[in-house]
Structures are given as C-alpha cells and as structure tokens.
Amino acid sequence: MHEFDLSSAIVATVNKHADGRKVTHVTLRIGRLRQVVRDTLEFYLAIVGKDTPCEGATLEIIDVPATLVCKNCQNEWEIEIPAFICATCGPGAVEVKTGEEFMVESIEVEDEEDAACTAPR
Amino acid sequence: MHRTKVRVVEDALDANNTIASANRSDFDRSNVTVVNLMSAPGAGKTTLLERALEGLADEDPPVRVGVLEGDVQGSFDADRLSVLHIPVVQLNTDNGFGGECHLDANMVRSALPAVPLDDMDVLIVENVGNLVCPAEFRIGEDARIMVCSVTEGEDKPLKYPLMFRACELVVINKVDLLEHLDFDVDRLEANILQVNHHAKVMRVSAKTGEGIDAFRAWLQALPARAGATA
Incomplete structure (x- = not known):
C-alpha cells in the first residue's frame, strides 16, 4: 500500500529532472528490503503520472x-528472508550492504532537437 | 525531436528528507526531542501514552511532553489525551487519496505552527496506525519507536522488517492478555532481534500499568541524551 506514496515521490523526482521535457522512459533502482510490490508500483505510477x-x-x-x-x-552474503545474523559471529556486527536503495537512476526525455541550431543566426 | 538520457541517481525520498531536516532544525532550536511513535492500528499507542505521560512534568527530572496526534480522520485520540493537561495537537491526513495512511515531513511541518514547542522538552508524534508506510517517511525525529501487541502474531517482525528495523525501541503491549492467548512472547522478541539486533524491547501492559515505569524512564532520559549528542 505504500506504493502510492512512493509513486508520488518518484513522479516528483522525475518531473523535476525532466525540467518540462516529455519523459519517455524511467529507470528505477529499488532494493529488495524496501518491500515494494512491482506491479502495484507500476499501477500507481500510471495514475500519479x-x-x-x-x-x-x-x-x-x-x-x-x-x-x-x-x-x-x-563475510558478505545475500539474504532471501529477513534474518540479519552472521552464521559465524551472530547479529552484533551485521550491516546492510545493498537492498535499501530507492533511487531514480535515469530518465529519457524528448528534446526539441537542435532548436537552438536551426534558429536564425 | 530526439531522445536524451538524463542520469539522475537521486533518492526519490530526498524531497521528504529535506523537509524533515527543516523540521529537525526547528525542533533543535527549541531544544525539543522528537519521538516518532508507530504501530499497527489497535496496538495501543494512545492507551500507552494515556498511561505513561501522566505526571511526567512533576517527576525528577521533570519532562514536559507534548503530543502531535496523526489520524486519518477525527480527534478521538487527541480528546482522550486532553485530560492529561499537556499540549495535544491533532493532525488529520484526510486531504489525500481518501486519507493518507502515514505522516510525512511536510504534513508535520504544516502542523508545527500550532505546536507550542517552547512549552515542551519531548514531542511525541503519534503516527497513523500502519506497519508499512510510516517506516518510509522521516519527519525530523530523534527516535523512532513502535508498539507491537500480543494480539498481533509472533511473526510480525518477519513480515514487516522495514518497520522493525527502523525502530530503536519496540514496546510489546497487552502482556496482561498473555494468559488468555496462545502466544509465544519469547518468540516474538527473538524475531524482533533477528531483524533488528540493536532494538531495545520492553514488555508492558498499558491497561494494568505493568512495565510502564521502564517506558517512562526511557522517555525521561531522552532530553539528556539529545543534549549529549548536540
């Protein structure tokens, strides 16, 4: 259910960087620990956008x-279930290395091609 | 018309975090320590506050506490706390998609003019009951804590690790009901520590008062802690 609000945050970030230009493609980088449901996020992005x-x-x-x-x-390892424990040393010194990302990685925008170049000089 | 790829690499929650920092500056200016209190609906946040906040200003050390009540609609919780004679401000979230399910930094910011920060040492922000969204949005708090009740299920930390990992204190509430339930509270605590080894865990009954002194002591220690890190 948090996907609606996350969608709003994504759309705001994308549109800020689009700077008025039409956006054709958005690439997100989302860590598994964010518990984002992909289909739900896509559904809300279409509505919010x-x-x-x-x-x-x-x-x-x-x-x-x-x-x-x-x-x-x-030691470094990947987890499939939420167990933040080192098999050798226990939980005391365990840190998350990746999986908490919630980034807009890049966007593709339509540019008014060579608008500046074709203008009369 | 041609297409250009624009590298962004920006956390989509940066805008929220920027406003949270502004809130934090306001809190720091007034020497107020802010606690973001979260839980599932019905875990007993308001009952815990009713039980724990009474008379804190008369204790040694005295701690003046205020509450910002986040709810989708209504002022039921704020009304309940008004008998404590502490500053209580209601913040409703029903201006969004049928009512927001959490507080974000901007909502808290919009409520701040009504909050008498100079009259308090600790501000408790009671978030909207929800185990998912509130964990995503910082509001400028010093500490995030949650209430988890024994009527919910021992596996909650494994289902909502984002929330349990975000909190430094987990208050297990309604332990007075344990004798009537088939609930393994030790397993709940083990699951909490499995996802968040650093969490402090307290077992309380907001109804009978069992364990409440430990929670009051935790609240009383907050201003000194903030002062030490300032």
Missing part, C-alpha cells in the same frame, strides 16, 4: 538484492 511530463513513459526497475556484511569477519 497522468497529465504530467512522465505520462506514458515506459518503466524499468533494476532489482537490487539484499546483501549483508559482517563487520567482524568481513
């Missing part, structure tokens, strides 16, 4: 796996 520069843009989501590092033994 309507009548804005990113209406109709295609969407690409780069899934980032949840990886942990133990600062004690330097």
Whole structure:
C-alpha cells in the first residue's frame, strides 16, 4: 500500500529532472528490503503520472538484492528472508550492504532537437 | 525531436528528507526531542501514552511532553489525551487519496505552527496506525519507536522488517492478555532481534500499568541524551 506514496515521490523526482521535457522512459533502482510490490508500483505510477511530463513513459526497475556484511569477519552474503545474523559471529556486527536503495537512476526525455541550431543566426 | 538520457541517481525520498531536516532544525532550536511513535492500528499507542505521560512534568527530572496526534480522520485520540493537561495537537491526513495512511515531513511541518514547542522538552508524534508506510517517511525525529501487541502474531517482525528495523525501541503491549492467548512472547522478541539486533524491547501492559515505569524512564532520559549528542 505504500506504493502510492512512493509513486508520488518518484513522479516528483522525475518531473523535476525532466525540467518540462516529455519523459519517455524511467529507470528505477529499488532494493529488495524496501518491500515494494512491482506491479502495484507500476499501477500507481500510471495514475500519479497522468497529465504530467512522465505520462506514458515506459518503466524499468533494476532489482537490487539484499546483501549483508559482517563487520567482524568481513563475510558478505545475500539474504532471501529477513534474518540479519552472521552464521559465524551472530547479529552484533551485521550491516546492510545493498537492498535499501530507492533511487531514480535515469530518465529519457524528448528534446526539441537542435532548436537552438536551426534558429536564425 | 530526439531522445536524451538524463542520469539522475537521486533518492526519490530526498524531497521528504529535506523537509524533515527543516523540521529537525526547528525542533533543535527549541531544544525539543522528537519521538516518532508507530504501530499497527489497535496496538495501543494512545492507551500507552494515556498511561505513561501522566505526571511526567512533576517527576525528577521533570519532562514536559507534548503530543502531535496523526489520524486519518477525527480527534478521538487527541480528546482522550486532553485530560492529561499537556499540549495535544491533532493532525488529520484526510486531504489525500481518501486519507493518507502515514505522516510525512511536510504534513508535520504544516502542523508545527500550532505546536507550542517552547512549552515542551519531548514531542511525541503519534503516527497513523500502519506497519508499512510510516517506516518510509522521516519527519525530523530523534527516535523512532513502535508498539507491537500480543494480539498481533509472533511473526510480525518477519513480515514487516522495514518497520522493525527502523525502530530503536519496540514496546510489546497487552502482556496482561498473555494468559488468555496462545502466544509465544519469547518468540516474538527473538524475531524482533533477528531483524533488528540493536532494538531495545520492553514488555508492558498499558491497561494494568505493568512495565510502564521502564517506558517512562526511557522517555525521561531522552532530553539528556539529545543534549549529549548536540
């Protein structure tokens, strides 16, 4: 259900960088620990993006796996379930390495091609 | 017309975080420590506050507490707390998609003019009951805490790790009901620590008062802690 609000945040970020230009493609980088449901996010992005520069843009989501590092033994591993524990050292020195990302990675926009160049000089 | 790729690499929640920082500056200016209190609906946030906040201003050390009540609609919770004779401000979120399910930094900012920050040491922001969205949006708080009740299920931390990882204190409420339930509170605590080893866990009953002193002591220690890190 948080996907609606996350969609609003994404659309605001995309449109800020689009700077008035039409957006044709959006690439997001989302970590697994964010618990984002992909289909729901796409559904809300279409609603929130309507009548804005990113209406109709295609969407690409780069899934980032949840990886942990133990600062004690330097072991790194990927988790599939929420267990933030090092098999050797226990939970004390475990930190999240990847999986918390919620980034707009890039956008593709339509430029008025060579508008400046074709103008009379 | 041609297409240009624009590299953005920006956290989509940056805009919220910027406003949260502005809130934080206002709180710091008034020497107010802010607690973001979250839980599922019905876990007992308001009952916990009713029980824990009474008379805190008369204790040693005295702590003046105010509450910002976030709800989708109505002032039921604020009305309940008004008998404590502390500043209570209601913040409704029903200006969005049928009512926002959480507070974000901007909503809190919009309510701040009504909050008498200079009359308090600690501001508790009671978030909208929800285990997902509130964990995403910082509001400028010093501490995030949550209430989890024994009527919910031992596996909640594993289902909502984002929330349980965001909080430094988890208050397990309604322990007076344990004798009537088939609920393994030790397993709940183990699951909390599995997703957040650093979390402090307290077992309380907001109804009977069991364990409330520990929560009051935690609140009383907050201003000194903020002062130490300032």
